[in-house]
Amino acid sequence: MGVAANRAGMSARLAHLMGATALATLCTYTLLPQAPALAQTGGLDVADLPQDAQMLLTADNLIYDNDLNTITAAGGVQIEYAGNSLVADRVVYDRRTSRVVARGRVQIVEQDGNKIFADEIEVTDDFRDGFVNALRIETVDKTYFAAESAERSGGRLTTFNNGVYTACEPCREKPGKPPIWQIKAQKIIWNGESKTVRFEGSRFEFFGMPIAYLPFFEVADPTVKRKSGFLIPGASYKKEMGVGVSVPYYFAFSPTYDLTVTGTYYTRQGFLGEAEWRQRFDNGQYSIKIAGIKQQEPEAWGANSVNGSETGRGMIGSKGQFRINPRWTFGWDILAQTDKNFSRTYGIDGFSDTVQTSQLYLTGLDDRNFFDLRAYHFDIQEDVLDTSPNARNDKQPWVLPSFDYSYTPDEAVAGGELNFDVNVQNVYRDSLSQSIVNADSTRIDGVEGLASRMTAEAEWKRSFVSAGGLVVTPILQARGDAIYTDYDATTVNGVTSFELNGTAVGSDVRSSYYRYMATAGLEARWPILFSTSSASHVLEPMAQVFLRPDAPYQDRLGIPNEDAQSLVFDATTLFERDKFSGYDRIEGGTRANVGIRYSGSFANGWTTQGLFGQSYHLAGANPYAQTDLVHAGAYSGLETDVSDFVGMIGIASPNGFAFSAGARFDEKTFDIRRTDLKTAATFGQLTTSLQYAYIEAQPLYGFDDDRQEVTGVAKVRFDENWSGFASGTYDVESQTLVKNDYGFSYGDECFIYSMTYSRSKNRDTQEVSQSFGFRISLRTIGDFGTSSGDLNTSF
Numbered sequence: 001m002g003v004a005a006n007r008a009g010m011s012a013r014l015a016h017l018m019g020a021t022a023l024a025t026l027c028t029y030t031l032l033p034q035a036p037a038l039a040q041t042g043g044l045d046v047a048d049l050p051q052d053a054q055m056l057l058t059a060d061n062l063i064y065d066n067d068l069n070t071i072t073a074a075g076g077v078q079i080e081y082a083g084n085s086l087v088a089d090r091v092v093y094d095r096r097t098s099r100v101v102a103r104g105r106v107q108i109v110e111q112d113g114n115k116i117f118a119d120e121i122e123v124t125d126d127f128r129d130g131f132v133n134a135l136r137i138e139t140v141d142k143t144y145f146a147a148e149s150a151e152r153s154g155g156r157l158t159t160f161n162n163g164v165y166t167a168c169e170p171c172r173e174k175p176g177k178p179p180i181w182q183i184k185a186q187k188i189i190w191n192g193e194s195k196t197v198r199f200e201g202s203r204f205e206f207f208g209m210p211i212a213y214l215p216f217f218e219v220a221d222p223t224v225k226r227k228s229g230f231l232i233p234g235a236s237y238k239k240e241m242g243v244g245v246s247v248p249y250y251f252a253f254s255p256t257y258d259l260t261v262t263g264t265y266y267t268r269q270g271f272l273g274e275a276e277w278r279q280r281f282d283n284g285q286y287s288i289k290i291a292g293i294k295q296q297e298p299e300a301w302g303a304n305s306v307n308g309s310e311t312g313r314g315m316i317g318s319k320g321q322f323r324i325n326p327r328w329t330f331g332w333d334i335l336a337q338t339d340k341n342f343s344r345t346y347g348i349d350g351f352s353d354t355v356q357t358s359q360l361y362l363t364g365l366d367d368r369n370f371f372d373l374r375a376y377h378f379d380i381q382e383d384v385l386d387t388s389p390n391a392r393n394d395k396q397p398w399v400l401p402s403f404d405y406s407y408t409p410d411e412a413v414a415g416g417e418l419n420f421d422v423n424v425q426n427v428y429r430d431s432l433s434q435s436i437v438n439a440d441s442t443r444i445d446g447v448e449g450l451a452s453r454m455t456a457e458a459e460w461k462r463s464f465v466s467a468g469g470l471v472v473t474p475i476l477q478a479r480g481d482a483i484y485t486d487y488d489a490t491t492v493n494g495v496t497s498f499e500l501n502g503t504a505v506g507s508d509v510r511s512s513y514y515r516y517m518a519t520a521g522l523e524a525r526w527p528i529l530f531s532t533s534s535a536s537h538v539l540e541p542m543a544q545v546f547l548r549p550d551a552p553y554q555d556r557l558g559i560p561n562e563d564a565q566s567l568v569f570d571a572t573t574l575f576e577r578d579k580f581s582g583y584d585r586i587e588g589g590t591r592a593n594v595g596i597r598y599s600g601s602f603a604n605g606w607t608t609q610g611l612f613g614q615s616y617h618l619a620g621a622n623p624y625a626q627t628d629l630v631h632a633g634a635y636s637g638l639e640t641d642v643s644d645f646v647g648m649i650g651i652a653s654p655n656g657f658a659f660s661a662g663a664r665f666d667e668k669t670f671d672i673r674r675t676d677l678k679t680a681a682t683f684g685q686l687t688t689s690l691q692y693a694y695i696e697a698q699p700l701y702g703f704d705d706d707r708q709e710v711t712g713v714a715k716v717r718f719d720e721n722w723s724g725f726a727s728g729t730y731d732v733e734s735q736t737l738v739k740n741d742y743g744f745s746y747g748d749e750c751f752i753y754s755m756t757y758s759r760s761k762n763r764d765t766q767e768v769s770q771s772f773g774f775r776i777s778l779r780t781i782g783d784f785g786t787s788s789g790d791l792n793t794s795f
Contacts, residue, residue: 056080059091069095077102083111088121099124112223113140129153135160142749143167143222143780145188156192163188165197167222167779168750178208180751181778195221196229222780226252231260232782236347240300240307242267256280264346270296272346284331286320291348305383306341313342317351332360335379344381354381368408375401395433397446397562400426416462423455423583427562432488443701444629449487451560455583456480469528475521475546477577479586483513485560513559515552517586521545521577534604540597542613544575550620551588555627560584565630569637570662570674571595571611571648579615580623585632589620605654612647614667631700635673642667656682672696685717708732721748734763752777 060075071093073079079086089104101122108116108123115138123130130152137145137158144167147160165188168179186201197219204212220227228251236244248262257279264272272293279286292314301308314337321331335351335358337343343351356379364371376399403424408417433445457479464472487509527540553559563582573579574595578587595613615638622641624633637644648662663675673696680689695707713727728740743756755774761767775785 054081071095085109114138123152139222141222141780142169144170145190147188158190158192160185160188160190162186165199166750167781168748178205180748181206190221192221195224195227197221219781226255226258228252232784234264234785236264241269241346244272268297268300270294274348281322283324284320284322286318286322288316288318289348289350290314290316291343291346293346301383304385306339306385307345307383309385310339310342313338315343315348315351317343317348319350327366328362328364330362334358334360337379340379341381341383345383352381355379356381368410370404370406372404373401374403375399395429395431395446397427397429397433400428402426413460414462416460418458418460420458421456424453425563425583426450426452427560443631445565446562447487447560447629450485451487451562452484453560453584454482469526471525471527473523473525475519475523475577477519477521478517480516481514481583481586483515483559485509485511485513485558509558513553515586517548517551517588519577520547523575535600535602537600538598540599542575542595542597544577544593545590545618546577546592547590548588548620551586551623554586554588554621554623557627557629561628561630561632565632567624567632567636567638569615569643569646570664571613571646572662574611574613574615574646579638580632585623585628587623589622590618592616592618607652608650610647610649612645614645615643617641617643634700635696635698637664637667637673640667644673645670656680656687687715689713705733709738721746723747731763736761736763736766738763750779 057073057077057079059073059077061073063072063074064070065072073091073093075089077086077088077091079091086100086102086106086108088102088106091100091102093100099122101120102118103120106116106118106121108121110116116132117136117138118132119134121130121132121135132150132152133148135145135147135150139145143165145160145163145165147163150158150160150163152158162184164182164184166179166182168181170179171177182205183199183202184205185199185203187199189198189200190196191198198216199214199218200216202214202217203210204214218229220229229249231248231250233248234246236246238244244264244266246262246264248260251259251261253259257277259278260274260276262274264274266272270293272291274289274291276287276289292312294312295310298308298311315335316337317335319331319333321329323329335343335356342348343356344354358377358379359374361372361374363373378396380396401424403422405420405422407420427446428450429446429448432448434442457477459475459477461473461475466472521544523542523544525540525542527538530537530539561584564580564585566581567579568581569579575593580587593613593615595611598608598610600608617638617640622639624636624638625640626633633639637646644667645665646663647665648660650658650660652658657680659679661675661677664673665671666673672694675692675694677692678689679691680687682688689712691711693707693709695703697703697706709729709731711727711729713725715723715725717723722744723746724742724744726740726742729738730736731738737759739758739760741756741758743754745754746752753774753776756772758771758773760769773785775783777783
């Protein structure tokens, strides 16, 4: 006959006291090593238990049954043991079998944070083995398991019968509503030792609708970030390649290095193999990628495509970066391939840019000191043959090396700031880079052979503020260059007659040049503040004058110009001491820059800013009107003694509206020669931007007509999860919609879906290319969708 002790009427404090008494009794029966029950727990591994583990039990009622040899806790039962906790309405402990049965709103929180919910659960007294009915588990990574029943054994293996798995959080308002996606399976086997989840007899459901059936598949445990196995496959389509299906396999060899092998089969071109090795260290990481294919139908691209001229194609590339110490970083990004367009054609991740820059570098940054040493090579990736008139120049140089060093002393020098800069450039080109821009002119981007230059310069400046607010800044600068050339003799003879603006110029090519430049400058600014009760305005007239001798050898074609070929004169460069974009060209002569700045702030949050001015060549030879193999000064607006006018204005509001305009105007007629207009606005969930660009004709660069282009972008968020976008670029001169894109996406904590459509049209050939892409991302499962190549058709 059972003996019962009822504590229902006792106070909570007394209940906890009796719970502690029960704890002592429970520990007496279950934790003593010599107890027979412990020896027959059927799988309890004493080594798994903490040696000092204690069990804490609290309950409203405790019932001892000596005949059945059981202890029952009822009402608000809580058990804490070795980092695990159990909460239930009723718990029965059988001392003969060392098993615990918990019933009624059972919740277990394991020491790793996983939560188990059930109507009834039977476990061993170490919480390791058990059988569960109407189970639901919530992991610390917010993944969810549910099942009609489950078995747990060995503390590591859980088998769910008629189970459901998802990474979507249940809807709080409608708990019975199906999640966005879930996997239902006859059996789900969660192996905590191998960190895998295996699904048998499974089907994938989307919004409660079954869309796929899989006899079995296996994924990594949601808590695992690295696990060997197959990754989600990808799909692609392109007319020349056919349908492509990619299947990647991931090898997690160790926490610090891994390998991904991907096989892609294209119905027209055959099998493409890829492999990427990655390894991490305490101070950095590197990767090596190789890929190759033997094309089955290279003729699919046509005779004028580089893709169709090759059968066996491949690449090898590597990237790495290592932090030597907090100040120094060493790294590389290198590509080598069989032809100039393999990586871009097949969308090799990380190596498919139109201009792929290979480089090796060492950089250092310490306070106000900067060191940068790099070696460069450039690959122009495009599908047209080098002999095609539409081909971009692939005769790119090797830069071995490019070196920059900058140093600014922490202490003031003569009350001002002193800065030192050193630049070294060594460029080698194995063939002449030349383009015929029109019947009367040739552009020589680079001469075959070697060109080296070392530049060192120092600049000092100090600002003085008068009692009236006038800011005067004297500027002193000195620079020296040593230039060495070793051009191919045949190439040199071929460019001895060169025309610039219709005038023949003889080249004076020498093996070495030494040049210097000293500059004395003065800058004056007078900011004037105007304030009202609702706004403040700052008007700042500004003027600069720089006194310099003429630049040595600026009328000679033998001086290389590799890094100063791009020249844009606008409001942002108006007050630059030297407006050339690189070191190879020097600005000489006396020049003045004059302009006025404005900024305003208003009480309603609006702000405005503007600048307008002009540059004047006062004495000496104008460097922007001198000869240059690439016509660097032509159409710049600086080639005349009185420059074009340049200006800009910007307006911004606190509610997301912004507008900016920049333009260059003819100094005589005030006609627009170049302009950029940009505007952006936010209206609730809608964000839009519009940009207009105009450039006057530049025949010496190969642009015989004006260029005008309009680009618009719109993004809208329909609700918390849905969004869409659209963009388009329209060529005003040719009246061609050269590019437009549309797309929408859905995203939440467990699921991301996006679809895009792109269309482009060649403004010259009128050839149209279209591409479709989609991407599905299931949290903890992986991504699926089109590869980098997307779904592409051309006609």
